[in-house]
Amino acid sequence: MELQIPTVDLHDLSSGDPARIARASAALREAFGVYGLVYIRNHGVDTGNLNSFYDAFRSFVARPESAKRPYGRADLWYQRGWTPPNTEVAVASGGQPDFKECYFAAPLPGDPALIAQYPELYPENIWPEDEPQGFQRGYLALGKALHEAGLALLRGSALALDLPEDTFARMLDGGPHVTRVLNYLPLGPDQVNTGILWGEEHTDFNLLTLLPGGRFYNPAGEPAGRPDDKSGLYLRTRASAEHPNGQMVRGVAPEGCIVAQVGQQLEILTGGAFLATPHVITAPGVPGWTRLSSAHFMHLQSNQLLFPLQKFHTPEVIRSYAPPVLAGTYSIKTLVDIGLAPKSALDKLGYRHYDRLDTMRAG
Numbered sequence: 290m291e292l293q294i295p296t297v298d299l300h301d302l303s304s305g306d307p308a309r310i311a312r313a314s315a316a317l318r319e320a321f322g323v324y325g326l327v328y329i330r331n332h333g334v335d336t337g338n339l340n341s342f343y344d345a346f347r348s349f350v351a352r353p354e355s356a357k358r359p360y361g362r363a364d365l366w367y368q369r370g371w372t373p374p375n376t377e378v379a380v381a382s383g384g385q386p387d388f389k390e391c392y393f394a395a396p397l398p399g400d401p402a403l404i405a406q407y408p409e410l411y412p413e414n415i416w417p418e419d420e421p422q423g424f425q426r427g428y429l430a431l432g433k434a435l436h437e438a439g440l441a442l443l444r445g446s447a448l449a450l451d452l453p454e455d456t457f458a459r460m461l462d463g464g465p466h467v468t469r470v471l472n473y474l475p476l477g478p479d480q481v482n483t484g485i486l487w488g489e490e491h492t493d494f495n496l497l498t499l500l501p502g503g504r505f506y507n508p509a510g511e512p513a514g515r516p517d518d519k520s521g522l523y524l525r526t527r528a529s530a531e532h533p534n535g536q537m538v539r540g541v542a543p544e545g546c547i548v549a550q551v552g553q554q555l556e557i558l559t560g561g562a563f564l565a566t567p568h569v570i571t572a573p574g575v576p577g578w579t580r581l582s583s584a585h586f587m588h589l590q591s592n593q594l595l596f597p598l599q600k601f602h603t604p605e606v607i608r609s610y611a612p613p614v615l616a617g618t619y620s621i622k623t624l625v626d627i628g629l630a631p632k633s634a635l636d637k638l639g640y641r642h643y644d645r646l647d648t649m650r651a652g
């Protein structure tokens with residue numbers, strides 16, 4: 290099989306023309322079924338603004354650690370503001386933290402009822418004092434545009450699976466969607482080619498992730514092309530009889546395209562018809578280079594049941610994804626798994642007033 294990640298044109302999906310929709314649907318089924326990733330053309334995201342947004346973020350990350358520390362909020366499980374280096378770990382990494390620092394902000398307002406029920410998933414945005422020029426504006430505009438592209442793709446995904454068009458889109462209204470911007474840290478001369486990764490292999494735990502593209506900076510701190518052929522995003526294809534470990538494929542979007550990746554929530558809803566993409570961000574083989582990139586994570590609404598849709602039920606699918614859980618409790622569990630939320634967060638997932646009876650009996 291030739292490994293070629295399909296491209297889907299959002300104009301095809303929204304054209305109303307059965308032939309164009311059928312073509313895009315077939316491409317989407319292959320993209321999300323085999324690769325878990327698709328390139329999107331005519332996505333409506335103004336990627337021309339990315340460079341100035343990255344310049345603004347770069348001036349924030351260049352600040353001393355002590356100036357960034359107040360925005361690193363463990364009490365908010367790092368769901369807003371700055372995530373320091375050596376904080377998040379991939380579940381598969383065996384404890385090796387990623388070589389990155391990040392910032393989180395929500396581009397859309399949360400639902401008041403959900404904010405009250407899941408406060409750590411829906412904190413207020415935090416913005417740096419002396420905000421770098423255009424940081425907040427560029428951030429929110431990017432997040433909103435990526436979200437719209439994601440909604441269009443999810444409507445197309447439903448059609449591609451012979452589901453009502455709004456099947457996925459209506460399940461995520463008011464969800465804890467979050468846009469992240471990342472700074473992948475430079476490796477020293479003694480660190481390159483030692484197996485250190487910018488981002489260890491993992492699958493995203495949300496529904497769908499949108500990636501608008503990143504920017505490399507050379508050791509002099511200037512924007513530059515790719516440092517070498519080694520660094521970048523690699524995904525692992527679905528296992529097959531011929532390739533039981535899948536195959537590693539480099540994800541490089543064609544000019545003008547953005548990338549969308551399947552997360553665990555979409556895999557679960559589709560009973561594995563669409564597969565969460567295992568992906569890794571490899572570091573360059575040369576020292577001193579950094580890369581900025583961003584991602585928008587679309588989540589199911591937190592009280593949405595996370596279980597395969599009826600259409601995909603088979604005994605094996607039910608075994609694979611049972612028991613059903615709420616998307617919000619699933620998020621809490623995963624944020625503990627990846628080191629962002631404290632283990633004590635799990636104690637809230639059940640009754641926690643047993644001490645009342647103890648107190649009463651003691652009295």
Ligand SMILES: [Fe+2]
Nearest residue numbers: 491492493568
């Ligand atoms: Fe990821």
